[in-house]
Amino acid sequence: MTTEVQEFKTQATKVVGDLRHRKLIQTALGKYEVARDKRKGAFQSWSEARQVAAETKWDAINHLDEHLVSFADKLEARGTKVHWATTAAQARDIILGIIQAKNAKCIIKSKAMTAEEIHLNAAMEKAGFEVVESDLGEYIVQLRQEPPYHIVFPAMHLTRHDISDLFEKHLGSAKTDSPEELTMIARRALREKYITADVGITGANFAIAETGMVSITENEGNARLTSALPKTMISLLGIEKVLPRMADLALFLPMLATAGAGQPLTCYNTLYGGPRQPGESDGPEEYHVVLLDNRRTELLADPEQRDALHCIRCGACLNVCPIFKNVGGHTYGTTYSGPIGSVITPHLRGLQNWKHLSYSSSLCGACTEACPVKINLHHHLLQNRRNSVQKEADPQEKLIFKLFAWAMNSPGLYGAGKSVARWFGPLHRLVMGTFLDPAKAWTKTRDLPPIAETTFKEYWKNRQ
Amino acid sequence: MTVTLFIPCFVDLMYPKVGISIVEIIERLGHRIDYPEDLTCCGQPAFNSGFWDEARKVALPVLERLKNSDAVVIASGSCGAMLKVFYPELFANTPQADAAKELSAKCYEFSDFLVTKLGVTDLGATFPHKVTIHDGCHGLRELGLKKGARDLLGKVRGLELVEMKEAETCCGFGGTFAAKFPMISTAMGEVKCASAADTGADYIVSNDSSCLMQVQGLLSKQGSGLKTIHLAEILNSK
Ligand code: SF4
Numbered sequence: 001m002t003t004e005v006q007e008f009k010t011q012a013t014k015v016v017g018d019l020r021h022r023k024l025i026q027t028a029l030g031k032y033e034v035a036r037d038k039r040k041g042a043f044q045s046w047s048e049a050r051q052v053a054a055e056t057k058w059d060a061i062n063h064l065d066e067h068l069v070s071f072a073d074k075l076e077a078r079g080t081k082v083h084w085a086t087t088a089a090q091a092r093d094i095i096l097g098i099i100q101a102k103n104a105k106c107i108i109k110s111k112a113m114t115a116e117e118i119h120l121n122a123a124m125e126k127a128g129f130e131v132v133e134s135d136l137g138e139y140i141v142q143l144r145q146e147p148p149y150h151i152v153f154p155a156m157h158l159t160r161h162d163i164s165d166l167f168e169k170h171l172g173s174a175k176t177d178s179p180e181e182l183t184m185i186a187r188r189a190l191r192e193k194y195i196t197a198d199v200g201i202t203g204a205n206f207a208i209a210e211t212g213m214v215s216i217t218e219n220e221g222n223a224r225l226t227s228a229l230p231k232t233m234i235s236l237l238g239i240e241k242v243l244p245r246m247a248d249l250a251l252f253l254p255m256l257a258t259a260g261a262g263q264p265l266t267c268y269n270t271l272y273g274g275p276r277q278p279g280e281s282d283g284p285e286e287y288h289v290v291l292l293d294n295r296r297t298e299l300l301a302d303p304e305q306r307d308a309l310h311c312i313r314c315g316a317c318l319n320v321c322p323i324f325k326n327v328g329g330h331t332y333g334t335t336y337s338g339p340i341g342s343v344i345t346p347h348l349r350g351l352q353n354w355k356h357l358s359y360s361s362s363l364c365g366a367c368t369e370a371c372p373v374k375i376n377l378h379h380h381l382l383q384n385r386r387n388s389v390q391k392e393a394d395p396q397e398k399l400i401f402k403l404f405a406w407a408m409n410s411p412g413l414y415g416a417g418k419s420v421a422r423w424f425g426p427l428h429r430l431v432m433g434t435f436l437d438p439a440k441a442w443t444k445t446r447d448l449p450p451i452a453e454t455t456f457k458e459y460w461k462n463r464q
Numbered sequence: 465m466t467v468t469l470f471i472p473c474f475v476d477l478m479y480p481k482v483g484i485s486i487v488e489i490i491e492r493l494g495h496r497i498d499y500p501e502d503l504t505c506c507g508q509p510a511f512n513s514g515f516w517d518e519a520r521k522v523a524l525p526v527l528e529r530l531k532n533s534d535a536v537v538i539a540s541g542s543c544g545a546m547l548k549v550f551y552p553e554l555f556a557n558t559p560q561a562d563a564a565k566e567l568s569a570k571c572y573e574f575s576d577f578l579v580t581k582l583g584v585t586d587l588g589a590t591f592p593h594k595v596t597i598h599d600g601c602h603g604l605r606e607l608g609l610k611k612g613a614r615d616l617l618g619k620v621r622g623l624e625l626v627e628m629k630e631a632e633t634c635c636g637f638g639g640t641f642a643a644k645f646p647m648i649s650t651a652m653g654e655v656k657c658a659s660a661a662d663t664g665a666d667y668i669v670s671n672d673s674s675c676l677m678q679v680q681g682l683l684s685k686q687g688s689g690l691k692t693i694h695l696a697e698i699l700n701s702k
Binding site: 009012013016022026322323325326327359360361362363364365366368369379382385386387388389390393397398401402404405408409411414418421439441442444445446447448449450451452454455456457458459460461 | 471473475476477478479480481483484499501502504505507509510511512513514515516518519521522525553601602604605606632633634636637638639640641642643644645646647648649650651652653655677678680681682684685
C-alpha cells in the first residue's frame with residue numbers, strides 16, 4: 001500500500017468516527033441542496049442549460065489552442081504581460097520573479113485553487129514575503145495553517161465558536177457568537193493589509209477568449225480590493241478556464257453560482273482586461289496573467305477523459321457526494337477533493353499513488369447528476385480503475401479476479417463453492433466480526449445472510 | 465411472450481425468494497419463463513474493480529446466451545445497469561460491440577419490465593405495512609428508474625408509503641468498495657438507516673438485493689426492528 005492510501009484510510013476512519021464533524025458537514029450541505037434546488041427553478045430549463053454549458057466547454061477545450069492564443073493576444077494588446085507555465089515550479093518562479101522585481105514585502109491574495117495546487121503561499125513565505133489571504137474562509141484556514149476544506153467553502157468545517165476562538169488567539173479579539181461581528185473583526189485586520197500590500201494575486205473563474213478578459217466572481221468584494229489597491233496585479237489560472245465568447249458568461253455566471261452555492265448570482269462579478277489604461281483613474285499599474293498547464297495537456301490528450309477539463313470548479317459534485325459528506329475534505333490529501341478531485345488527481349499527480357481515490361467510491365453517480373457541465377464523473381472513476389489495472393495490477397487482486405472469472409464460467413465450480421460456503425456457514429457464525437473472520441471487512445459492522453436452504457437454482461431444478 | 469430471466473449470484477444464493485417472486489408474478493401475467501441455469505454473474509465485480517479483461521470473460525457467455533432472447537428481465541437494478549449500460553462500454557471496439565448494443569435494448573430491470581414493457585401496475589398484492597423506498601443508485605441514475613416502483617407500490621392493498629429524506633442517497637454498498645473501504649461504506653449506510661428509521665416505517669423496500677444486503681446487514685447488527693424487503697416480494701404478497 002502506498003503511504004497516500006494509508007493516510008487516506010487513517011483520516012477517513014478518524015472522520016467517520018467523529019459524529020459531530022459529520023453532522024456539521026451534512027447539515028451545511030443539506031441546506032445548500034435546498035437552496036440550489038430552489039435556484040435551479042429560475043432557469044427555464046436546467047437540463048437544457050447544462051447541455052448548452054457542456055457543448056460550450058466542449059468547444060472551448062477542443063479548440064483550446066486557438067482560444068488561448070486569442071485570449072493572450074488581446075490581453076497583451078492592452079499592456080498585460082502573459083506568462084505560460086508548463087509546470088508548477090515554473091509558475092512559482094514566474095510569480096516570485098515578478099514580486100521580487102517589484103521589491104514587494106506584503107502580498108495580498110484572493111481565493112485561487114490553482115495557487116493551492118502549486119503551493120504558492122509556501123513558496124512565497126519561504127522566499128521571505130508576507131502573504132495574506134483576503135477571502136474570509138481562506139483567511140481563516142490560513143490562520144489555522146491548513147489547506148481549504150472545500151474548493152468553494154474553504155472553512156465550512158468550522159463553527160462560529162471555532163472561528164471566534166481562532167480570532168481571539170491570533171488577533172486578540174473578544175469572543176463573539178455573531179457572524180457579522182466575526183466578519184468585521186477579519187475585515188478590520190484585512191483592510192490594513194490591502195493598503196500596505198505591494199502585489200495582489202488572484203485566481204480566475206473564466207478566461208474569455210473573444211475579448212481577452214479574466215472573469216472573477218466572488219461574494220465579499222475582496223478580490224476587487226486585492227486587484228485594485230496594489231500597484232501590481234497577478235492572476236494565476238489553469239488553461240482550462242477558457243470560455244470562447246463574452247456572451248457565454250450570461251449562462252456560466254448564474255450557472256456557477258447556482259450549482260455551487262445555490263445563489264442566483266455571485267455578489268461581485270468583475271472582468272479584468274489589462275492594467276490601468278491612459279486616462280483611467282484607477283486599476284493596477286502592471287498586470288500579469290500566468291497560464292498554468294501542470295499536466296492539464298496530458299488530460300487533454302486523453303479523448304476518453306478530456307471532458308474533465310470542462311470543470312468550472314463549482315463544487316456541486318463535492319456537495320452531493322456521500323463519500324465527501326462522510327469523510328470530509330481534508331481526508332483526500334489533495335488540492336481538489338470530492339469526485340472531481342478523485343477523477344483528476346491521478347492525472348495531475350500520478351495514477352498509481354492516487355488511484356485509491358477512484359476506488360473509494362460506491363459509483364453512485366450523484367456527482368455526475370449534479371455536474372452543471374455534464375462531466376461523466378463516476379464513469380471516469382471506472383476508467384481510472386481500468387487504466388491502473390492495465391498499467392500495473394495488484395498481483396493478489398489479479399489472481400482473485402482470474403479465479404473469479406474461471407469460477408463464474410464453470411457451473412460445477414460455482415456449485416462446489418456454494419456447498420463449501422454452506423458447510424462453512426455455521427463455523428463462520430462463530431468467528432463473525434472477529435479478527436479470525438476472513439470476511440471481517442464486511443462483518444465487523446454488518447451481518448451477512450447465510451446461503452439459503454434452497455437456492456434459486458435448486459428451486460428451478462426441483463420445479464422442472 | 466417468453467421472458468428470459470437473469471438471476472445474479474447473490475439473489476440465487478441468498479435471496480432466492482426474490483427470484484421466485486419474479487417467476488410467479490411474470491407467469492401469473494401469462495408469460496413463459498426461460499431461465500438460463502448456467503449463468504450466474506454479469507461480471508460486474510471484475511468490471512468495477514478495473515479488471516475489464518476478466519469481466520469480459522464472465523460477460524461473454526451471458527451476452528451469447530441472452531442475445532437471442534425476446535426480453536431479458538434482471539432481478540437487480542445494479543446488474544441491470546451492467547447489462548444495459550456497461551456491456552456496450554465493456555465490449556466497445558470488440559467483435560461483440562453490436563451484440564452488446566442489441567442486448568442492451570432488450571434488457572429490463574424487473575419493475576421497469578412490469579411498468580414500461582407490460583404496462584402493468586396493479587398485481588393484486590396486499591401488504592398491510594408502512595414502507596419506505598430506497599432508490600438503488602444504479603437503477604436510479606444509470607437506468608432512470610424512480611416512478612415505476614412507486615406506481616407499483618401505490619396499487620398494493622394496505623400498503624402505506626412514506627418517503628425518506630435520503631431516498632436517493634447511496635446506501636454505501638458499491639460492491640468491492642464495501643470491503644475495501646468498510647469505514648466509509650458503513651458510515652454511508654448509517655446515514656441511510658437513520659433516514660429510513662425517521663419515517664417510522666416497518667420496511668425498507670428496494671429493487672436491488674445488493675443494497676438491501678448492506679442495509680439489512682447494518683440494521684441487524686444495530687439490533688434495529690426495521691426490516692428490508694425486495695419490491696418483488698411485496699408485489700407477490702397476498
Ligand atoms: S466536476 Fe462538475 S460539479 Fe464538480 S466542481 Fe467541476 S463543474 Fe462542478
